[in-house]
């Protein structure tokens with residue numbers, strides 16, 4: 169049986185780890201050719217190699233999403249080496265968990281770094297791949313968060329919460345503007361997913377994790393694989409009439 173993403177080329181940022189890696193592997197299982205992008209080229213190479221050994225198609229590229237010129241150059245390389253991108257997953261993101269009232273220099277650096285990756289990166293990569301996405305009636309999927317709607321008071325930076333609110337704004341704005349081209353733009357809002365992004369906080373603050381999970385109807389933390397189904401849904405024709413949506417994959421955290 170052909171996969172749900174047969175004949176698609178998917179560019180996924182942050183594919184070296186966690187959610188991005190799981191999405192890339194899942195899309196490849198559904199037949200998409202993958203451009204695996206990560207600032208850490210070695211981990212992107214590993215994801216691409218794992219896809220190929222499972223019988224899929226993947227190339228890796230070292231890409232820092234903060235670098236606008238590199239985004240443009242990488243998009244050109246992807247077009248010639250993999251094909252025209254019809255699915256873009258803006259997944260690369262960072263977090264640091266310092267309070268606004270902490271050391272002012274550290275807080276400023278967190279703000280600048282988090283915005284540069286989580287928001288400017290989103291802009292840079294989307295702009296770089298816009299032409300093929302418009303030509304092919306493509307799909308854009310952005311990684312939002314519970315913190316796109318609230319501030320979760322496990323140790324967390326205001327910059328991260330602000331950036332993830334911005335992801336939702338960008339998703340809605342592009343959905344409105346690109347709908348006439350047949351491009352669908354949606355976001356996924358994961359809850360607590362066990363990845364290296366939150367490894368330290370899970371290790372150092374088990375009580376806070378418990379408070380978080382006590383509020384989660386499904387009563388467990390998510391795994392990267394829990395985000396793959398929603399991503400395939402949004403990337404495929406299963407969601408042909410869905411745009412501007414934020415699909416929460418948070419064990420129910422946000423709704424209670």
Ligand SMILES: NC(=O)c1ccc[n+]([C@@H]2O[C@H](COP(=O)([O-])OP(=O)(O)OC[C@H]3O[C@@H](n4cnc5c(N)ncnc54)[C@H](O)[C@@H]3O)[C@@H](O)[C@H]2O)c1
Nearest residue numbers: 182184185186187207232233259260261313360361363365
């Ligand atoms: N894990 C969670 O609980 C959770 C919850 C909500 C949202 N998210 C979001 O999901 C996305 C993925 O998070 P994750 O948990 O898989 O994190 P992760 O740390 O496991 O993986 C992030 C990947 O992004 C890459 N990356 C970082 N900066 C980059 C840059 N400038 N350019 C290119 N690649 C870069 C890293 O090298 C890494 O491979 C992020 O946007 C994050 O904010 C995660």
